[in-house]
Amino acid sequence: MSGAEIPRAVLFDLDGVLADSEHLWDRVRREVTAEFGGRWAEGATEAMMGMSTPEWSNYLVTELGVRLPAQRAAETVVERMAEYYRTDPPVLPGAVETVRWVGRRFPTAIASSAPPRIIRAFLEVTGLDEVVGHTVSSEEVGAGKPAPDVYLRAAEGLGVPAGSCLAVEDSGNGLRAAAAAGTTVVAVPNPHFPPAPEALALASHRLEDITHLPEVLDGSA
Structure with a gap:
């Protein structure tokens, strides 16, 4: 999928993208x-x-x-x-609303290095367990980011080729993993631990925060 095409599914990282954790x-x-x-x-x-x-x-x-x-x-x-x-769940401002917006339009998954227990806790406390169709922890695939495994498994779980997915990431290793999986990568750079320029260069879009993602998905950004 090129940066100009509409994705068939959206894959979210958790820490740093949806949770300020x-x-x-x-x-x-x-x-x-x-x-x-x-x-x-x-x-x-x-x-x-x-x-x-x-x-x-x-x-x-x-x-x-x-x-x-x-x-x-x-x-x-x-x-x-x-x-x-x-x-005191560390939910980033606008994250829940953005995932709900995305979930109404695209199959949606979380592909995270967080343990399954933390992913479940986040989804339950935010009510997004009703929105997110699939979750994968890197614990479940054997290799963490920057290996592409967690993104490949998340795309597989949604029944969509990774190359037809858009992935949202904040960290250097996350950006590398999403790019290695063949997804179109959107960066929301982590302000606490900014990714290296070479990792940021893998992204087709760079967003100040997650609330701007709908602009990318509807083609206005």
Whole structure:
């Protein structure tokens, strides 16, 4: 699908696109690293963006020195993130309305590196479980972003070729994953962790925030 064509389906990342949560993941991972004997390293934040849960929990242990089994490190981080979603869900302004607008017009999926538990919590707290037709966590496909697996599986779940999908991403690894899957990529750059210029160059559109997506989809942007 070229940037000028109307997509047959829309695939959303979660963290940084619909939820203002990338900085929360970073905060919690830093806390767990400090509490359990590890030491944060320069570049660790960027390295873990897009990783699946098994990948980033292993990174905490092997690269940052967290003194927990990788599975326990993952459980600790995810439980703390789940508490944020239960008490003060970090929904980005306009995200729910935008997904509802898209969902009325296109088959819609979430393709995220977040664990299934976090994806479900987000959908339930926002009521978007009635709108989003399919979800895939990179935990379920074996390789996190920048590998294209999560986007390929999400497109497959909707019954639409990835090349006919539009994907919305905020991070460098996410943009690379969506492009590698063959989707048309829309970037909503993360203000906390801006993607590298070479990753942004993979996007056909760059949006200031998610509320401008309907303008892209109806051809006015």
